Amino acid sequence: MTMTLLNSITVFVLAVFIGIEIISKVPTMLHTPLMSGTNAIHGIVLVGAMLIAGSADSDLEKALAFVAVVFATINVVGGFLVTDRMLEMFKRKPSKPDSE
Amino acid sequence: MTPILALSQTAINFTYLVAAVLLIVGIRRLSSPPTARSGNWIAAIGMGIAIFFTFLDEDITSYWLIVVGMAVGTVIGVVSARLVKMTAMPQMVALFNGVGGGAAALIAAAEFHRIAPAAGHLSGDSVGAMLFSALIGSISFSGSLVAFGKLQEVLPGRPITYAGQQVVNAILFAGLLGLGVLAGSTEQGIWMVLLLLGALLFGVLLVLPIGGADMPVVISLLNAFTGLAAASAGFVLENTALIIGGTLVGASGTLLTVLMGRAMNRSIANVLFGAFGAAPAGGAAAAASTEGKSYREVTADDTAVMLAYAQRVVVVPGYGLAVAQAQHAVRELAGLLEARGVDVKYAIHPVAGRMPGHMNVLLAEAQVPYPQLYDMDDINPEFPRTDVALVIGANDVTNPAARDNPESPLYGMPILNVDQAANVVILKRSMSPGFAGIDNDLFYGANSAMLFGDAKSSVEKLVAAVKAA
Numbered sequence: 001m002t003m004t005l006l007n008s009i010t011v012f013v014l015a016v017f018i019g020i021e022i023i024s025k026v027p028t029m030l031h032t033p034l035m036s037g038t039n040a041i042h043g044i045v046l047v048g049a050m051l052i053a054g055s056a057d058s059d060l061e062k063a064l065a066f067v068a069v070v071f072a073t074i075n076v077v078g079g080f081l082v083t084d085r086m087l088e089m090f091k092r093k094p095s096k097p098d099s100e
Numbered sequence: 101m102t103p104i105l106a107l108s109q110t111a112i113n114f115t116y117l118v119a120a121v122l123l124i125v126g127i128r129r130l131s132s133p134p135t136a137r138s139g140n141w142i143a144a145i146g147m148g149i150a151i152f153f154t155f156l157d158e159d160i161t162s163y164w165l166i167v168v169g170m171a172v173g174t175v176i177g178v179v180s181a182r183l184v185k186m187t188a189m190p191q192m193v194a195l196f197n198g199v200g201g202g203a204a205a206l207i208a209a210a211e212f213h214r215i216a217p218a219a220g221h222l223s224g225d226s227v228g229a230m231l232f233s234a235l236i237g238s239i240s241f242s243g244s245l246v247a248f249g250k251l252q253e254v255l256p257g258r259p260i261t262y263a264g265q266q267v268v269n270a271i272l273f274a275g276l277l278g279l280g281v282l283a284g285s286t287e288q289g290i291w292m293v294l295l296l297l298g299a300l301l302f303g304v305l306l307v308l309p310i311g312g313a314d315m316p317v318v319i320s321l322l323n324a325f326t327g328l329a330a331a332s333a334g335f336v337l338e339n340t341a342l343i344i345g346g347t348l349v350g351a352s353g354t355l356l357t358v359l360m361g362r363a364m365n366r367s368i369a370n371v372l373f374g375a376f377g378a379a380p381a382g383g384a385a386a387a388a389s390t391e392g393k394s395y396r397e398v399t400a401d402d403t404a405v406m407l408a409y410a411q412r413v414v415v416v417p418g419y420g421l422a423v424a425q426a427q428h429a430v431r432e433l434a435g436l437l438e439a440r441g442v443d444v445k446y447a448i449h450p451v452a453g454r455m456p457g458h459m460n461v462l463l464a465e466a467q468v469p470y471p472q473l474y475d476m477d478d479i480n481p482e483f484p485r486t487d488v489a490l491v492i493g494a495n496d497v498t499n500p501a502a503r504d505n506p507e508s509p510l511y512g513m514p515i516l517n518v519d520q521a522a523n524v525v526i527l528k529r530s531m532s533p534g535f536a537g538i539d540n541d542l543f544y545g546a547n548s549a550m551l552f553g554d555a556k557s558s559v560e561k562l563v564a565a566v567k568a569a
Contacts, residue, residue, distance in 0.1 A: 001225070002225055004225075004338055005225045005335075008334070008335050008338065008340070008343055011340055011343050011344060011347075012331060012335075012343055012347050015331075015343065015344045015347035015348050015351065016347055016350070016351040017351075018124055018348065018351070019127075019347060019348040019349070019350065019351025019352040019353075019355070020351050020352065020354075020355050022124060022127050022128040022131065022348075022352065023127065023128075023130075023131045023352045023355060023356060024355065025131065026131035026132075026356070026359070027132075027133065028363055028450045028457060028475065029133070029448070029457040029460040030130070030131060030132075030133060030136060030457060031316075031320075031356065031359070031360055031363075031450075031455070031457050032189070032190070032193075032316070032455040032457040032458060032461070033130065033136060033140075033457065033461075034127075034130050034131055034136075034352075034356060035193060035316075035319065035320050035323055035353070035356060035455075036189075036193045037126070037127065037130045037136075037139070037140050037143060038127060038130075038323060038327070038348070038349045038352055038353055038356070039193055039196055039197050039200070039323050039326075039349075040140075040143070040144070040147070040196070041123055041126075041127065041143055041147070041327075041345055041348065041349050042197075042200050042323070042326045042327040042329075042330045042345065042346055042349040042350075043147065043196075043200055044123075044147060044150060044330060044341055044342055044345030044346060045200055045203045045204050045207065045326075045329075045330040045333055045342060045345075045346065046151060046170075046203070047150050047151060047154045047339060047341050047342055047345075048203075048204075048207045048330070048333045048334065048336075048337050048339060048342050049169075049203050049206070049207055050151070050154050050155070050157075050160065050166050051154065051157060051159055051160065051337055051339065052207055052210050052211065052337075053162075053165040053166045053169060054157070054159065054160025054161060054162055054163065054165070054166055055159050055160060055161060055162075056162075056165065056210065056214075057214065058213070058214075060210075060213055061210045061213055061214055062165060064206045064207075064209050064210040064213070065165060065169075065206070065207075065210050066165050066168070066169050067169075067202075067203075067206055068169075068202075068203040068206035068207050068210070069165065069166055069169030069170060069173065069203075070169045070170075070172050070173040070176070071173070071199035071200065071202045071203040071206070072173070072199070072200060072203035073169065073170045073172070073173025073174055073176075073177060074173045074176050074177040074180075074196065074199045075177075075196050075197070075199050075200035075203065076147060076151075076173075076177070077173065077174050077177030077178055077181070078176070078177035078178070078180055078181045078192070078195075078196045079177075079193075079196045079200075080140060080141075080143070080144040080147075081177065081178060081181035081182065082181045082184065082189065082192055082193065082196070083130075083140045084137065084140055084141070085181065085186075085189075086189060086461055087136050087137040087140060088137070089186075089461045089462075089464040089465045
């Protein structure tokens with residue numbers, strides 16, 4: 001095992017714990033927006049698609065990388081916008097009767 | 101073409117660290133209502149930083165593929181996110197998730213193609229991650245497309261099952277592992293292609309038997325899958341931004357899936373292999389037993405009088421309300437009733453609609469005040485003291501069979517105890533069964549009455565009638 005791989009595994013394991021820790025107290029009504037928001041975040045795969053597309057040699061590689069860039073961009077852009085539209089609905093309104 | 105301005109790997113990795121912190125802060129804020137919206141944007145900024153500085157990576161020597169691809173993806177993403185109706189959000193999320201998984205699989209395929217031509221070039225360190233990314237990414241891609249098809253009603257929403265289904269799936273999965281070993285050891289492209297195709301097929305077969313209220317749980321699970329696929333693509337490319345971003349989603353998505361399942365009293369194994377709503381013997385028996393039952397129909401005018409002179413009314417919204425876009429009319433009706441001194445509350449089942457929180461989103465859009473929305477556990481003790489329960493387009497989440505009939509496929513799912521109210525009025529288009537394809541005993545109760553019609557026009561009739569009452 002190389003040092004690079006060990007470093008990657010270290011980062012991975014720590015990220016697992018953080019991922020679990022940061023959402024452990026989410027209320028039910030936020031389940032859908034949270035799913036949608038994290039859905040946008042795995043669009044980070046775009047970074048990988050860019051690296052492949054920018055260094056591709058063969059035509060097949062270029063074709064695969066191009067589709068990957070398109071897909072990942074849809075994931076990122078669509079994901080964040082849809083999440084924002086959902087959360088926009090949760091804005092608090094001033095006309096809130098607090099007393100019974 | 102030479103890079104415009106190449107940054108050192110160290111500098112780029114530093115920007116990835118900044119991006120990772122923003123992603124973590126973003127997700128944390130997303131899980132609390134007052135900060136959720138800003139959390140989404142903080143995560144988006146983190147993502148933007150990672151993407152921008154990746155452009156300056158010295159490995160990138162050609163920009164046009166990236167620029168054109170991102171332009172196309174941005175247009176598709178913006179247009180679909182803007183045009184999608186609120187009711188179609190769940191399948192939109194499924195679709196965005198699917199393309200993310202597809203991207204991870206394509207990265208793995210491209211890397212395999214680049215490195216593999218000469219045997220012995222695949223390093224043992226990255227080959228496992230490459231195959232894992234191809235496998236999980238493809239499953240997530242095709243599985244999400246099937247989930248989209250089911251929710252969009254292009255495919256039947258009910259579980260599609262056949263004899264020996266789980267055996268077929270198990271054999272296919274074992275075959276996929278075999279293909280993975282072959283692809284990794286021989287470094288022949290053909291095995292990689294077969295692995296990708298097989299994984300696509302497996303994704304389809306995995307989601308086909310799942311339906312009904314289980315769909316959100318499955319989408320959440322596929323979301324976690326895509327996260328893991330992205331993380332393993334990060335191992336292949338030795339890219340920390342991908343590893344952190346993907347793993348955060350993989351871990352939080354898995355926990356979210358468990359939480360959603362728990363809200364419905366279903367384990368993940370049960371969701372995946374239990375074929376919600378299938379239960380052949382019990383389902384048939386339950387359907388047959390409703391043959392002889394009769395239901396009562398009621399007019400909008402009668403319902404309006406009942407509501408206007410009630411003391412406590414509980415509105416139970418469901419997917420029918422979302423489809424008919426009846427939330428504004430409901431808000432108006434509630435306002436009129438409150439003006440007459442009626443106490444109006446809304447009962448929100450955790451999985452009412454097509455996704456957890458779906459009803460909260462719609463009612464918030466119609467400016468229904470937060471304090472009137474009650475969770476299942478808070479509202480259930482209130483039903484025995486409720487004069488009228490107004491069920492608007494909700495079905496499975498009110499089915500008493502889930503509580504009383506061990507034969508029912510719904511049995512064990514927590515429900516709203518609507519049947520305990522003095523009067524139950526159900527607004528519904530017809531007597532057809534709900535999303536899960538199961539008949540609802542509630543409709544045949546002695547205290548129940550049906551008000552047929554589109555939810556929006558029915559509620560508007562009620563509004564007019566209450567004004568006149």
